[in-house]
Amino acid sequence: MGVVAVRKVQIIAVVVVVVGFVGAGLASVLNQALGVGRLHVLTVAGSAVELAVDGKPTPELSKDDDHLVFEVSRGPHKVKLTDPTSGTVIHYSVDVPYGFAELLLPTREDQCFLRFDMTEAAYGRRSADSEQVLPRVTDRYQNTNEPISIPSHTYYTHGELPETVRSSEKAFLLRDTPCAFAGEGANEGLQRLALSERADELFTDPDALLANDAEE
Numbered sequence: 001m002g003v004v005a006v007r008k009v010q011i012i013a014v015v016v017v018v019v020g021f022v023g024a025g026l027a028s029v030l031n032q033a034l035g036v037g038r039l040h041v042l043t044v045a046g047s048a049v050e051l052a053v054d055g056k057p058t059p060e061l062s063k064d065d066d067h068l069v070f071e072v073s074r075g076p077h078k079v080k081l082t083d084p085t086s087g088t089v090i091h092y093s094v095d096v097p098y099g100f101a102e103l104l105l106p107t108r109e110d111q112c113f114l115r116f117d118m119t120e121a122a123y124g125r126r127s128a129d130s131e132q133v134l135p136r137v138t139d140r141y142q143n144t145n146e147p148i149s150i151p152s153h154t155y156y157t158h159g160e161l162p163e164t165v166r167s168s169e170k171a172f173l174l175r176d177t178p179c180a181f182a183g184e185g186a187n188e189g190l191q192r193l194a195l196s197e198r199a200d201e202l203f204t205d206p207d208a209l210l211a212n213d214a215e216e
Contacts, residue, residue, distance in 0.1 A: 035099020039070040039079065039147075040156060041107055042176045045200040049107055050082040053094075066200075067156040072096055081107060094147050104141070104148040104174070110203070112182035114194055115139035115154065119170045122161060137191055138172065140182050150174065158195075177202055 041049055043066045051058050051070050054077055060068045072079075072094065079092040092105055104113065116135040124133055141148050154172045155161050165171050175194040181202060182191070193202060193209060201209040 036071045036073055037096035037099065037101040037103060039072055039094065040102065040104045040150065041068040041070070041081070042066050042104075042111070042113075042156060042174075043068065043107060044111060044176065044203050047086070047107070048084050050084055052080045052082070053077050064159055065157045067160070074099060079105065081105060083107070090145075092145075092147055102150045102152075102154070104150050106143045106145075106148070106176075109143060109145075110178050110180075111176050112143050112179040113141040113148070113174055113176050114182060114191055115141070115151075115172050115174045116195065117170060118161060118173045119165065122171065123165050134192065135173070135195060137188070140184070141174075142182065143179055175199060178206070181206075 038061070039051070041051070043049055046066070049068060051060075051068075053070075053072055058070050058072070061071050062069045074096045077094045077096070079094045081090045081092070082088070088108070090105075090107070094103060094105075096103070106112075114137050117138045118135050120133045121135045139151075151172070153170055154174050156174055158173070161171055161173060173195070177191065177194040177199070180186075181194075190210070193199060196209075198209055198212075
């Protein structure tokens with residue numbers, strides 16, 4: 001009887017593990033099948049943006065500083081971005097392949113993007129006399145007038161960065177910059193200005209921003 005009881009316990013344990021794996025896999029499939037995608041927009045110099053999906057005005061889901069988020073269902077869509085101040089209109093063909101896809105929409109032709117690895121700079125353990133670790137550019141996104149797919153663990157403003165990250169995780173900050181400053185050959189110090197509070201001046205008055213940075 002003792003052997004039979006042990007075998008029953010083992011069988012039950014195996015069943016529980018299998019059911020757990022199946023449930024997790026099913027949840028992932030349902031999330032991708034039923035979840036919605038997100039469209040991200042970074043405005044420049046406080047400009048306003050209105051978004052319409054398939055001809056219907058779509059209010060933002062959230063807003064943090066210059067970062068706006070809009071939800072959109074899976075599948076193909078026609079998206080129109082409008083700057084009501086300047087009257088500029090940009091049209092996108094957006095295809096959301098699965099739930100929780102993250103797509104970035106440039107708001108102007110000269111807007112490109114840099115993705116910085118903030119893990120060591122923001123969360124690394126350093127002594128008081130150690131040198132400051134500067135964020136490193138890991139990805140560059142040129143403006144091709146197409147939606148840009150953004151990897152996970154990416155944040156769009158300093159305020160959105162988490163308080164802490166686990167040792168196995170990384171945190172990335174994506175910021176916009178004029179396309180002339182986003183290329184491989186651009187000065188790294190110039191690119192890091194995209195992280196400053198005055199980053200919008202890269203679009204409006206870059207010479208003044210550079211001069212001020214040199215003085216500091």
